[in-house]
Amino acid sequence: MMATKGIEISDNKNPTKWASPSNGDEKKPTSDGKLRATAQVLAAKQREISVSEFFAKNRHLLGFDNPRKALLTTVKEAVDNALDACEEAGILPEVWVQIQATGENRFRVDVQDNGPGIVKKQIPLIFGKLLYGSKFHRLRMSRGQQGIGISAAGMYGLLTTGKPVKIVSKIARDKPAHYYEIQIDTKRNVPEILNGRGEGEDIPPNEAGRQYMEKQGIAWIDVDHGTRVTIELEGRYQRGRGSVEEYLELTALANPHVTIHYQDPEGHERTFLRLTDQLPPEPKEIKPHPYGVELGVLVAMLRETEATTLARFLKESFSRVSDGIAQRICEAAKLGSRANPRRLSQQEAEALYQAIQQTKIPPPATDCVWPIGEQLLLRALHQMVPAEFYAAATRPPAVYRGNPFIVEVALAYGGTPPIQRISREAFEDLLAETDARTLRQFLAATFDGMGASAADKILQEAQLPRRIMPGNLDQEQRSRLYEAIRNVDLFEGQTMTVLRYANRVPLLFQAGACAITQTVMQTNWRLYGLEQARGALPTGPVTLMVHIASVWVPFTSESKEAIAAYPEIQKELRLAFQAVGRKLGMYLRRRQRAQHEGQRRNLFLRYLGEVATAVSMITPVDRDQLYEKLVSVAKRKTAQADLEFDEHGRPITPDQQTAEDYGGGVLVVEPMAFGEQSEALPPPEALQNQPAAESVSYS
Numbered sequence: 001m002m003a004t005k006g007i008e009i010s011d012n013k014n015p016t017k018w019a020s021p022s023n024g025d026e027k028k029p030t031s032d033g034k035l036r037a038t039a040q041v042l043a044a045k046q047r048e049i050s051v052s053e054f055f056a057k058n059r060h061l062l063g064f065d066n067p068r069k070a071l072l073t074t075v076k077e078a079v080d081n082a083l084d085a086c087e088e089a090g091i092l093p094e095v096w097v098q099i100q101a102t103g104e105n106r107f108r109v110d111v112q113d114n115g116p117g118i119v120k121k122q123i124p125l126i127f128g129k130l131l132y133g134s135k136f137h138r139l140r141m142s143r144g145q146q147g148i149g150i151s152a153a154g155m156y157g158l159l160t161t162g163k164p165v166k167i168v169s170k171i172a173r174d175k176p177a178h179y180y181e182i183q184i185d186t187k188r189n190v191p192e193i194l195n196g197r198g199e200g201e202d203i204p205p206n207e208a209g210r211q212y213m214e215k216q217g218i219a220w221i222d223v224d225h226g227t228r229v230t231i232e233l234e235g236r237y238q239r240g241r242g243s244v245e246e247y248l249e250l251t252a253l254a255n256p257h258v259t260i261h262y263q264d265p266e267g268h269e270r271t272f273l274r275l276t277d278q279l280p281p282e283p284k285e286i287k288p289h290p291y292g293v294e295l296g297v298l299v300a301m302l303r304e305t306e307a308t309t310l311a312r313f314l315k316e317s318f319s320r321v322s323d324g325i326a327q328r329i330c331e332a333a334k335l336g337s338r339a340n341p342r343r344l345s346q347q348e349a350e351a352l353y354q355a356i357q358q359t360k361i362p363p364p365a366t367d368c369v370w371p372i373g374e375q376l377l378l379r380a381l382h383q384m385v386p387a388e389f390y391a392a393a394t395r396p397p398a399v400y401r402g403n404p405f406i407v408e409v410a411l412a413y414g415g416t417p418p419i420q421r422i423s424r425e426a427f428e429d430l431l432a433e434t435d436a437r438t439l440r441q442f443l444a445a446t447f448d449g450m451g452a453s454a455a456d457k458i459l460q461e462a463q464l465p466r467r468i469m470p471g472n473l474d475q476e477q478r479s480r481l482y483e484a485i486r487n488v489d490l491f492e493g494q495t496m497t498v499l500r501y502a503n504r505v506p507l508l509f510q511a512g513a514c515a516i517t518q519t520v521m522q523t524n525w526r527l528y529g530l531e532q533a534r535g536a537l538p539t540g541p542v543t544l545m546v547h548i549a550s551v552w553v554p555f556t557s558e559s560k561e562a563i564a565a566y567p568e569i570q571k572e573l574r575l576a577f578q579a580v581g582r583k584l585g586m587y588l589r590r591r592q593r594a595q596h597e598g599q600r601r602n603l604f605l606r607y608l609g610e611v612a613t614a615v616s617m618i619t620p621v622d623r624d625q626l627y628e629k630l631v632s633v634a635k636r637k638t639a640q641a642d643l644e645f646d647e648h649g650r651p652i653t654p655d656q657q658t659a660e661d662y663g664g665g666v667l668v669v670e671p672m673a674f675g676e677q678s679e680a681l682p683p684p685e686a687l688q689n690q691p692a693a694e695s696v697s698y699s
């Protein structure tokens with residue numbers, strides 16, 4: 001019988017298409033007459049997905065979910081890489097950032113550093129391949145982790161503009177510069193080199209090379225060594241909160257050893273100068289700690305090890321495991337110390353894992369992470385935030401999942417709110433660039449610490465409706481709004497400004513999902529003189545800077561914008577907040593006492609003249625002498641009103657300094673105009689990074 005394929009049989013009532021019985025690869029009908037794919041058809045549709053193809057379709061996971069954020073993320077990834085490279089090479093970082101508009105919603109981002117440069121064969125892989133880098137497998141403090149950032153920025157630029165990434169890198173003045181134009185093949189996650197017949201170009205280190213760069217339009221700042229990356233992308237430039245300028249300003253705050261030159265799309269230039277010429281100590285790489293290794297990871301390590309004995313495997317694969325500790329682990333697991341680790345069964349591996357958890361092992365060394373230091377935090381925060389009182393605290397090293405980390409916090413109280421320091425020109429630019437639908441939304445979303453009540457006070461003072469669109473304001477209304485901003489008392493209702501950092505990198509988005517913000521809201525700041533509603537940020541003229549340094553920061557996503565809420569991390573955050581909170585509470589109570597005593601003195605002085613006159617009329621006493629003695633008694637009884645504070649926050653009297661102290665890490669200055677320097681700042685030679693402890697204890 002001849003076999004038929006795809007025969008259609010119809011009785012005009014229930015037409016059904018039957019698959020050929022010869023191969024079984026086509027769709028088959030079910031009892032309800034609908035067609036369903038066979039296993040063979042489903043199998044034919046399966047294929048491998050490359051990591052670059054996945055992130056190309058899910059670029060929001062990497063921080064490229066809108067044009068404004070994409071521009072910031074591109075700058076952030078390039079600057080972070082530049083700072084890491086300079087610090088590893090022992091070079092004081094200097095970074096140039098330039099943004100140029102190339103069309104409507106199109107920008108060209110150029111970032112150059114004075115780092116060690118990149119060898120030629122590594123350039124295509126670093127910039128044209130996702131998940132390629134040197135930091136993922138190293139347990140030491142660094143800004144990047146996954147090897148995704150800069151290559152993902154180049155991929156986003158390719159997807160939105162079709163333009164490749166351009167890289168110029170030079171390792172020495174007398175060496176040629178390597179120039180590449182690269183794009184990612186997202187199907188295979190491999191780089192495609194577009195210039196030099198697929199090999200890139202070498203530009204000679206002489207006048208001919210400089211002229212060639214000018215002729216070809218290759219931008220390069222003349223430094224002996226470094227790397228410049230150029231990415232053209234679709235984006236949106238906007239000032240204010242979450243802007244490129246804010247990111248660079250916050251980066252300079254947490255990296256006092258860095259100089260950053262910035263030019264925005266409008267041609268305005270700004271330079272953030274370094275505060276110290278001393279590089280932070282280079283973190284050392286450590287091995288994983290046994291307490292931080294899970295069972296599945298342990299099994300994989302056993303299969304891949306080259307150690308010939310179990311004791312040697314434990315000693316060589318983990319930190320803080322000596323010969324004696326390895327022997328105790330083997331005895332607890334009832335395994336021989338000379339057993340072959342690659343031949344352990346699943347049950348033996350589980351017994352080994354349980355023995356590790358039950359054996360007392362010293363905590364990991366903490367020279368793999370280095371804090372900024374209290375003195376540098378105070379100096380940097382004072383330069384950025386004009387305030388009256390500054391406090392800083394660096395916690396001792398702690399551990400989560402076997403990973404060392406350090407929490408440090410700095411606080412600034414008082415001063416002028418950020419919105420009142422803005423110039424008229426910058427204010428006009430922000431109004432023109434904002435996408436806020438209402439004026440109230442514009443005020444709350446553009447300026448840090450701006451609460452709803454403060455925004456309402458400004459609009460009430462300016463006699464403007466809350467729901468008017470910023471773009472609909474005429475010149476007279478803009479002037480009234482600006483004057484209201486300058487004159488209204490915004491301290492009442494102003495919310496705390498929280499600056500979050502991870503390994504010296506500012507975190508600008510997803511604040512509500514971050515353990516830092518959550519712990520700030522869970523801390524009872526009312527104990528330290530601030531007002532706070534339940535489950536909310538405290539109110540007051542306070543800026544809080546929080547930095548977490550770790551060998552592996554537990555970000556909640558690949559975009560590295562929020563930190564996961566591990567109990568160990570939240571505990572250290574809470575203790576650090578309490579440390580600076582106690583110092584703030586002491587300062588506020590002293591200031592309140594001084595104000596109270598000043599009010600008492602004014603009250604006394606108001607009536608002392610009449611008292612002296614009345615007494616001199618009743619008794620034969622000289623009125624002027626009696627008045628002077630009464631004034632002397634009043635001043636003595638209200639001496640708190642005359643107290644002044646030194647650069648360490650200690651009260652000073654004209655004759656002596658009291659013994660009361662804040663406990664260190666405090667700077668008290670007189671209120672001043674924005675941008676002025678205080679003479680109370682510690683000298684630069686005193687700004688040293690504080691060394692980390694050798695080991696830590698588990699909580």
